[in-house]
Amino acid sequence: HEYELFLMHDNESISDMFTRFTMIINSLKNLGKSYSNQELVRKILRCLPKNWTPKALKKKFPQEEESRKREEPTCYECKKSGHFKNECPNLKKKAQFKKKDEYSKRKKAMVATWDDSDPSSSEEGSDEEVANIDFMEIEDEDENEVNFTFDELQNAYENLFNEYENVCLRNKSLKKNAISMSKEIENLKSEISK
Missing domain, CATH: 1.20.5 (Single alpha-helices involved in coiled-coils or other helix-helix interfaces)
Structure with missing residues (x-):
């Protein structure tokens, strides 16, 4: 019954209030009733007077405020903090290598095949040959690419x-x-x- 009606008195200090609260909790434990730490903290926060509300909220959520202050950007490329992906030094170096690789990927080749111009003319003893020249572009495939x-x-x-x-x-x-x-x-x- 004392637990449900527990409140901090106007002239009471925090340490006095906490001592009184601890005595009530200990007597309840002796009777077989126990509460989780989370329930006890919530009860203490609810029993504080109205002028303690901002302080209580600050105590309740200190980690969130500190993490917001200290949080730095994290790069998704190298997984290091302190910069974004577009400023990543690793990405800039990779871009330099890619420019060099793009030129080497595209190679041009000329394939020439020699053919008799007409099968009947070869039978007649003609030595005329025609060169069939094919121009083609050879591009390395991704499986041959080394990154x-x-x-x-x-x-x-x-x-x-x-x-x-x-x-x-x-x-x-x-x-x-x-x-x-x-x-x-x-x-x-x-x-x-x-």
């Missing part, structure tokens, strides 16, 4: 650069080895000539 993401190209570049550095180090080592061997050969030649 790489920016990250894949970046990884390939880094791997190639690391391999290049290793080859340079090996080359430098081999040059030093060759110089030392040529000096040793010169020393051996000078010893033999003595």
Whole structure:
């Protein structure tokens, strides 16, 4: 009965009201009646005086206000925050590669076939031949097209650069080895000539 009629008194502080509310809830638990946390919070919010309403609403929905303030745009291309798809650096780099690919996709070819102009003329011993030239455009199909993401190209570049550095180090080592061997050969030649 006290739970249903519970209200905050005008001269009562929040901590006093909460202590009184907790005592009522504990006595109800001893009697076997329990409430969920959500029900208890709603009861406390309903028992606050009218001048507490704006504060109560702010306490009730703090996450929504904070998320609205902090929310940044998310790019649907790279799934990173801070920019929209039309400003995506990955998309701009892909567009540069597509321009280069479009030119290489379209290749033109000339096919020439040599034919006798007339079957009867070949029987007569004529050596005249006519060239039938067909012009056609060859376009690569999508299944032959290779598309790489920016990250894949970046990884390939880094791997190639690391391999290049290793080859340079090996080359430098081999040059030093060759110089030392040529000096040793010169020393051996000078010893033999003595």
